[in-house]
Amino acid sequence: MLDKQSPIPIYIQIEEQLKQQIQQGDFPIGAAIPSERELTERFGVSRMTVRQSITNLVNDGLLYREKGRGTFVASPKVEQPLNGLTSFTEDMMSRGMVPSSKLIGFEILEPESDIAEDLQLAAGDKVYFVERIRFADDQPMAIERTYLPVERFPDLTEDSFQGSLYAIIENNQQLKISRATQRMEAGLVKKEDADLLQIKPPAAILMIERISYLDGELPFEVVRSTYRADRYKFTTDIQR
Ligand code: 16G
Numbered sequence: 001m002l003d004k005q006s007p008i009p010i011y012i013q014i015e016e017q018l019k020q021q022i023q024q025g026d027f028p029i030g031a032a033i034p035s036e037r038e039l040t041e042r043f044g045v046s047r048m049t050v051r052q053s054i055t056n057l058v059n060d061g062l063l064y065r066e067k068g069r070g071t072f073v074a075s076p077k078v079e080q081p082l083n084g085l086t087s088f089t090e091d092m093m094s095r096g097m098v099p100s101s102k103l104i105g106f107e108i109l110e111p112e113s114d115i116a117e118d119l120q121l122a123a124g125d126k127v128y129f130v131e132r133i134r135f136a137d138d139q140p141m142a143i144e145r146t147y148l149p150v151e152r153f154p155d156l157t158e159d160s161f162q163g164s165l166y167a168i169i170e171n172n173q174q175l176k177i178s179r180a181t182q183r184m185e186a187g188l189v190k191k192e193d194a195d196l197l198q199i200k201p202p203a204a205i206l207m208i209e210r211i212s213y214l215d216g217e218l219p220f221e222v223v224r225s226t227y228r229a230d231r232y233k234f235t236t237d238i239q240r
Pocket of ligand 1: 164187225
């Protein structure tokens with residue numbers, strides 16, 4: 001099973017074999033993988049080598065450890081294309097997952113100057129500031145902090161954020177969403193967000209800021225999102 005003559009280090013060979021078994025479904029999602037002792041015997045290597053392979057798979061998000069219980073197979077990451085302007089609801093439904101939201105904040109306030117500028121507001125203009133946890137099949141995927149100009153959407157209420165915001169804008173308000181700009185950066189989760197996302201710090205997150213526009217280049221939302229890095233993989237099509 002292992003090629004001791006190969007220039008590929010043994011721990012990487014073990015890692016590759018385990019990865020293949022996970023991807024083939026030999027170990028189903030949520031199931032425990034064999035213990036370190038069993039793997040040590042199976043591969044005829046030291047416990048340290050096995051541990052290194054497992055740690056790499058944990059760091060890659062294929063496995064997760066639970067103290068005192070063992071090591072388990074993680075759900076595969078959601079692959080999110082960055083080419084189209086879609087909503088969270090559309091993204092999850094297109095994968096056969098059930099989207100839901102938990103509203104954790106809803107306020108009307110005067111935004112900071114950077115938000116006001118992005119939304120092209122005049123002095124004194126107010127925004128809705130909405131905080132939502134977004135779930136897929138009841139698992140928290142992201143936190144979204146959304147700013148929307150009150151003047152553009154005078155009738156929004158807490159209810160507007162239980163389902164799809166984009167559906168309300170396009171179907172109820174008959175407005176046309178045209179484009180967005182996004183910035184993405186990596187970071188480590190903050191304590192308060194870790195609790196909301198049900199992850200344990202230190203954990204990696206992806207922060208995305210989206211400014212979206214209606215037809216006519218009218219900015220209608222600034223969204224600052226925190227995505228679980230263990231649940232997301234972003235993809236783009238690029239052309240030369
Ligand atoms: C996505 C968007 C967010 C938008 C939301 C609407 C990113 C980074 N964010 O999560 O800007 O507000 O979809 O989703 O992609 P909804 O229609 O399901 O409420």
